[in-house]
Amino acid sequence: xxxxxxxxxxxxxxxxxxxxxxxxxxxxxxxxxxxxxxxxxxxxxxxxxxxxxxxxxxxxxxxxxxxxxxxxxxxxxxxxxxxxxxxxxxxxxxxxxxxxxxxxxxxxxxxxxxxxxxxxxxxxxxxxxxxxxxxxxxxxxxxxxxxxxxxxxxxxxxxxxxxxxxxxxxxxxxxxxxxxxxxxxxxxxxxxxxxxxxxxxxxxxxxxxxxxxxxxxxxxxxxxxxxxxxxxxxxxxxxxxxxxxxxxxxxxxxxxxxxxxxxxxxxxxxxxxxxxxxxxxxxxxxxxxxxxxxxxxxxxxxxxxxxxxxxxxxxxxxxxxxxxxxxxxxxxxxxxxxxxxxxxxxxxxxxxxxxxxxxxxxxxxxxxxxxxxxxxxxxxxxxxxxxxxxxxxxxxx
Amino acid sequence: xxxxxxxxxxxxxxxxxxxxxxxxxxxxxxxxxxxxxxxxxxxxxxxxxxxxxxxxxxxxxxxxxxxxxxxxxxxxxxxxxxxxxxxxxxxxxxxxxxxxxxxxxxxxxxxxxxxxxxxxxxxxxxxxxxxxxxxxxxxxxxxxxxxxxxxxxxxxxxxxxxxxxxxxxxxxxxxxxxxxxxxxxxxxxxxxxxxxxxxxxxxxxxxxxxxxxxxxxxxxxxxxxxxxxxxxxxxxxxxxxxxxxxxxxxxxxxxxxxxxxxxxxxxxxxxxxxxxxxxxxxxxxxxxxxxxxxxxxxxxxxxxxxxxxxxxxxxxxxxxxxx
Numbered sequence: 001x002x003x004x005x006x007x008x009x010x011x012x013x014x015x016x017x018x019x020x021x022x023x024x025x026x027x028x029x030x031x032x033x034x035x036x037x038x039x040x041x042x043x044x045x046x047x048x049x050x051x052x053x054x055x056x057x058x059x060x061x062x063x064x065x066x067x068x069x070x071x072x073x074x075x076x077x078x079x080x081x082x083x084x085x086x087x088x089x090x091x092x093x094x095x096x097x098x099x100x101x102x103x104x105x106x107x108x109x110x111x112x113x114x115x116x117x118x119x120x121x122x123x124x125x126x127x128x129x130x131x132x133x134x135x136x137x138x139x140x141x142x143x144x145x146x147x148x149x150x151x152x153x154x155x156x157x158x159x160x161x162x163x164x165x166x167x168x169x170x171x172x173x174x175x176x177x178x179x180x181x182x183x184x185x186x187x188x189x190x191x192x193x194x195x196x197x198x199x200x201x202x203x204x205x206x207x208x209x210x211x212x213x214x215x216x217x218x219x220x221x222x223x224x225x226x227x228x229x230x231x232x233x234x235x236x237x238x239x240x241x242x243x244x245x246x247x248x249x250x251x252x253x254x255x256x257x258x259x260x261x262x263x264x265x266x267x268x269x270x271x272x273x274x275x276x277x278x279x280x281x282x283x284x285x286x287x288x289x290x291x292x293x294x295x296x297x298x299x300x301x302x303x304x305x306x307x308x309x310x311x312x313x314x315x316x317x318x319x320x321x322x323x324x325x326x327x328x329x330x331x332x333x334x335x336x337x338x339x340x341x342x343x344x345x346x347x348x349x350x351x352x353x354x355x356x357x358x359x360x361x362x363x364x365x366x367x368x369x370x371x372x373x374x375x376x377x378x379x380x381x382x383x384x385x386x387x388x389x390x391x392x393x394x395x396x397x
Numbered sequence: 398x399x400x401x402x403x404x405x406x407x408x409x410x411x412x413x414x415x416x417x418x419x420x421x422x423x424x425x426x427x428x429x430x431x432x433x434x435x436x437x438x439x440x441x442x443x444x445x446x447x448x449x450x451x452x453x454x455x456x457x458x459x460x461x462x463x464x465x466x467x468x469x470x471x472x473x474x475x476x477x478x479x480x481x482x483x484x485x486x487x488x489x490x491x492x493x494x495x496x497x498x499x500x501x502x503x504x505x506x507x508x509x510x511x512x513x514x515x516x517x518x519x520x521x522x523x524x525x526x527x528x529x530x531x532x533x534x535x536x537x538x539x540x541x542x543x544x545x546x547x548x549x550x551x552x553x554x555x556x557x558x559x560x561x562x563x564x565x566x567x568x569x570x571x572x573x574x575x576x577x578x579x580x581x582x583x584x585x586x587x588x589x590x591x592x593x594x595x596x597x598x599x600x601x602x603x604x605x606x607x608x609x610x611x612x613x614x615x616x617x618x619x620x621x622x623x624x625x626x627x628x629x630x631x632x633x634x635x636x637x638x639x640x641x642x643x644x645x646x647x648x649x650x651x652x653x654x655x656x657x658x659x660x661x662x663x664x665x666x667x668x669x670x671x672x673x674x675x676x677x678x679x680x681x682x683x684x685x686x687x688x689x690x691x692x693x694x695x696x697x698x699x700x701x702x703x704x705x706x707x708x709x710x711x712x713x714x715x716x717x718x719x720x
Contacts, residue, residue, distance in 0.1 A: 045535055045635060179690060205680055205688030211631040211638060214413035215676030216689050222406045222554060235536055239633045248556060267538050267633055
């Protein structure tokens with residue numbers, strides 16, 4: 001018995017030695033690990049969207065890591081859960097900059113979390129590519145390490161206003177927001193632009209309420225606006241629109257990309273079919289996006305949530321830049337990677353992306369989508385109502 | 398300021414406020430009954446309340462997946478679901494008392510309070526864990542009972558949905574039942590005796606532990622029923638939904654005079670009305686300067702004012718002052 005065990009151990013050891021052998025020789029960089037971190041809410045009410053960011057990144061790493069692996073690097077994903085809370089995001093960020101193997105962060109979902117967390121990344125010049133943060137301040141601080149592949153609130157608001165005044169031709173609108181950096185930001189931009197276009201704003205309010213919207217809906221119904229806008233996230237927007245509809249509000253509903261999740265119809269049901277939302281996330285209609293959707297579904301058993309595709313694109317850009325800075329087997333540094341990311345020209349499923357001097361895509365596409373069915377499985381089949389390509393505004397000095 | 402609009406929406410806001418008030422009143426009973434017998438705040442009551450809502454949604458989803466939700470008569474379904482919610486929440490409250498409060502009964506008042514806060518956090522995350530393992534979901538949506546969605550238009554600006562009526566009627570029935578139980582039955586007398594003086598009550602042959610368990614059972618069951626009604630009315634729950642209504646209901650109990658059952662009902666209704674009127678009228682009255690987001694600030698400012706002039710709450714003088 002013992003002798004067989006020893007023999008098998010020796011055999012195992014030999015096999016291991018053989019397996020490890022190629023790693024011993026070759027360029028100096030071999031055997032080094034490059035970690036790509038994600039930060040997004042993996043628990044809580046927005047976990048569906050946050051999970052999409054993690055899985056999109058995971059798929060991106062698996063798809064694009066080949067060249068880096070050939071150069072002798074191991075590429076790993078380290079997902080962090082920021083719980084959609086700024087304090088959690090910041091404390092995660094401190095752990096992230098302490099882990100020297102982490103070269104880039106893909107995240108966050110919430111602008112309110114991304115802004116304070118990126119202050120921490122900046123301490124060590126750790127590059128961040130955001131798939132989803134549309135607040136102006138994310139890039140307007142002009143940090144060399146902060147980039148995003150999506151559009152901006154100060155443009156998303158006007159896109160909604162353009163659609164409401166130009167296409168829907170409404171004369172009156174009511175605007176509600178969730179009092180977050182994101183929701184209030186986009187709602188204010190929307191309201192200001194709509195007023196400039198001559199639409200009358202019959203009410204502008206904020207609320208943190210999550211269940212009982214009765215007292216807010218009653219005055220809306222009495223004022224009878226043609227359009228109700230909600231600046232915020234689907235877990236509040238869906239019950240609000242649902243209760244408004246049930247209470248007899250006849251207005252059309254519009255919101256920003258915070259509504260862009262299949263959970264929106266899961267919560268709102270039939271009452272929210274027909275709602276419009278503006279988004280910087282490309283609809284899944286292009287051939288590339290379809291292929292991504294299929295691969296995603298095959299691997300994870302569910303349809304990609306919005307921003308999964310953007311995370312995939314952000315990962316592709318990060319890896320392209322990593323290939324650049326590791327040429328010749330060099331070990332990458334965070335600073336070098338940061339400036340390499342700014343130079344990447346990438347053409348993917350969300351269009352061509354090239355960053356300007358503050359980290360915004362030079363030209364971003366914005367879409368107005370309409371919810372067509374109350375079946376959450378068919379969220380990706382929502383109809384595109386309008387498409388606009390708008391350049392990011394220059395940095396305010 | 399649009400005065401005509403203020404008048405026009407008045408009845409609807411009143412109704413919204415009453416509805417919310419009855420909800421708070423039902424939850425507030427749990428706080429006030431426990432305070433009455435033990436003189437401490439059961440902070441886990443907000444989770445006892447939401448457990449009722451979760452049991453309700455699970456049952457309704459179960460019925461729906463078996464396809465009987467639309468064929469079964471809705472009053473029967475609702476009654477069954479409410480009973481189940483009451484049973485679950487009542488049993489949970491009794492268990493919590495047995496596990497987390499009874500061993501600490503001789504300790505200073507702050508100790509069971511801390512135990513209650515811990516229990517509250519513990520339960521929130523147990524619900525979250527169970528639901529994410531069981532359904533992989535955080536937000537749960539109450540399946541709609543179609544007949545309950547019907548709306549009755551009373552005037553052009555006042556309409557009421559069937560479910561709101563059901564909530565109000567159910568709340569009234571339960572409040573009346575509880576009042577009768579406490580004031581007209583032997584058990585009620587025992588509960589009041591224990592609240593008055595535990596030592597004397599036990600000398601009179603009352604099993605104090607059993608009465609305390611019973612108080613938790615009744616308070617918890619009311620909370621569970623409120624949970625189901627909350628789900629039916631507002632449609633969306635998550636493991637942390639209970640916290641805010643719980644806090645408001647606790648406030649309502651203090652407003653009415655903690656330890657006092659009619660006080661809790663009155664406090665709930667006053668708070669519900671204050672909140673509804675603040676949320677609907679603030680922005681109209683201030684020309685948009687203060688919006689619905691200030692409703693809690695307004696409601697709680699009024700509350701502070703009331704408590705300055707009546708420190709023991711609206712009906713507080715009924716309760717005897719104890720150290």
